Amino acid sequence: xxxxxxxxxxxxxxxxxxxxxxxxxxxxxxxxxxxxxxxxxxxxxxxxxxxxxxxxxxxxxxxxxxxxxxxxxxxxxxxxxxxxxxxxxxxxxxxxxxxxxxxxxxxxxxx
Amino acid sequence: xxxxxxxxxxxxxxxxxxxxxxxxxxxxxxxxxxxxxxxxxxxxxxxxxxxxxxxxxxxxxxxxxxxxxxxxxxxxxxxxxxxxxxxxxxxxxxxxxxxxxxxxxxxxxxxxx
Numbered sequence: 599x600x601x602x603x604x605x606x607x608x609x610x611x612x613x614x615x616x617x618x619x620x621x622x623x624x625x626x627x628x629x630x631x632x633x634x635x636x637x638x639x640x641x642x643x644x645x646x647x648x649x650x651x652x653x654x655x656x657x658x659x660x661x662x663x664x665x666x667x668x669x670x671x672x673x674x675x676x677x678x679x680x681x682x683x684x685x686x687x688x689x690x691x692x693x694x695x696x697x698x699x700x701x702x703x704x705x706x707x708x709x
Numbered sequence: 710x711x712x713x714x715x716x717x718x719x720x721x722x723x724x725x726x727x728x729x730x731x732x733x734x735x736x737x738x739x740x741x742x743x744x745x746x747x748x749x750x751x752x753x754x755x756x757x758x759x760x761x762x763x764x765x766x767x768x769x770x771x772x773x774x775x776x777x778x779x780x781x782x783x784x785x786x787x788x789x790x791x792x793x794x795x796x797x798x799x800x801x802x803x804x805x806x807x808x809x810x811x812x813x814x815x816x817x818x819x820x821x822x
Contacts, residue, residue: 604751629809640713640799640813641752686751690809695759696767697742697811699752 604687604700612708617674619703621687626667627698631688632659635702641686645672677707711736713814715800721820722790730785730817732800738812739805741783742767743775745796746816752799758783760805790821 604621611617621630629648633641645656647663647670654661660673670687687700713734722728734741742757744767754767758777772794774786783802787794797818801811 602751631809638816640801640816641811642813643810646809688752695740695757695765697754697757698768699744699754701749701751 602687602689602698602700604703606703607701608704608706610706610708611677613677613679615677617677617681617705618671619685620669620671621700622669623689623698624668626692627689628667628692629690630661630663630670631690631697632661632670632672633686633688633699635684635686637683644685674705677705679707679709681705682707711812713800713802713812715798715814715817717817718815719818721822723822724791725789728787728790728819730787730798730800730819732783732785732814733781734783734800734802734812735781736802736804736812737780738802739780740811741777741800741802742811743773743783743785744799744801745769745794746799747796755785755798790819792821795819795821 602621602623631646632644635641645661650667652663658675684702684704686702716731739760743755744752746752753769755773756775758764799816800814803811
């Protein structure tokens with residue numbers, strides 16, 4: 599089936615630093631989604647992107663839907679300790695109601 | 710409180726013993742889905758349901774069954790569990806239409822020995 603390649607797999611950063619992660623696909627998606635999963639909990643939606651080229655912010659988070667519709671990136675500015683968790687990209691496969699998730703980026707913030 | 714609930718939260722069972730993991734949502738959502746999460750593989754969709762009596766396979770449906778007899782409930786059934794089904798399972802729901810915001814349950818950690 600379709601796969602989403604997410605990088606990096608993990609990151610250790612200092613508090614206050616900016617973070618960037620991305621997601622690529624071998625096929626196009628009509629929707630890109632970014633989720634965060636805190637330890638011991640289910641994922642929570644951060645940002646949803648619906649159009650190629652779209653740039654959307656949610657507080658310190660900014661995400662973009664790539665022009666080719668095969669990639670997306672998420673930036674976190676001025677990281678804080680509560681940003682710790684696993685970040686997943688996801689997309690809805692065109693013509694289906696299925697969701698494909700990336701393998702996740704594990705973020706650790708050092709105070 | 711709007712939520713998705715799953716039961717049980719933890720389950721240890723033996724190979725071949727049928728089990729059911731329940732999922733219920735109180736938001737009147739049309740779409741419900743089951744995922745499994747495994748280290749290094751992210752979340753993979755098992756089955757989803759667009760509405761009552763409408764279900765379809767996700768990417769990894771083998772060894773699982775689902776049913777959607779009521780809008781609020783979407784149980785996951787393992788008729789003959791095997792060790793490779795040891796995983797963390799999440800149920801999720803969302804409104805119908807263009808909304809993609811899925812609300813996830815707290816997860817069920819299943820171990821099959």
